[in-house]
Amino acid sequence: MKKLLVVIFMIGIIPLSGKSLGTASVKEVIGEWTFEVPSAPYGYEKGTLVISEKESELAGEVKFADGYKIQLKDLTFTDGVFKCGLYVDYEYVKLTAKIKDQKMAGTVKTSEGDMELAATKVKAKE
Structure with missing residues (x-):
């Protein structure tokens, strides 16, 4: 009987531990990121990515140096890889990046x- 209770307990704990690991990994991407795309057209080569979590989904925007903002679309973060898209001058562009040690x-x-x-x-400012 005790073995059965242990097995049932372990079956209940395993899904919970997996979910908490997923949540922790999402925290890697959430925040503000300063970026550079040296080969991008003037005005689009530097800025800030701001990524947050709203209603259990990733959301974000890109802010360029001149203050222009664009909403990010289709944000995902899986296995250390961040993906999203955005419309720049009526063109949908896709971003794919690996995150490691506070670098993208x-x-x-x-x-x-x-x-x-x-x-x-x-x-983060303290």
């Missing part, structure tokens, strides 16, 4: 070709 490195796919992106997470 990836590619922005555009009609003009792939452009390298590098970003660093901004430390």
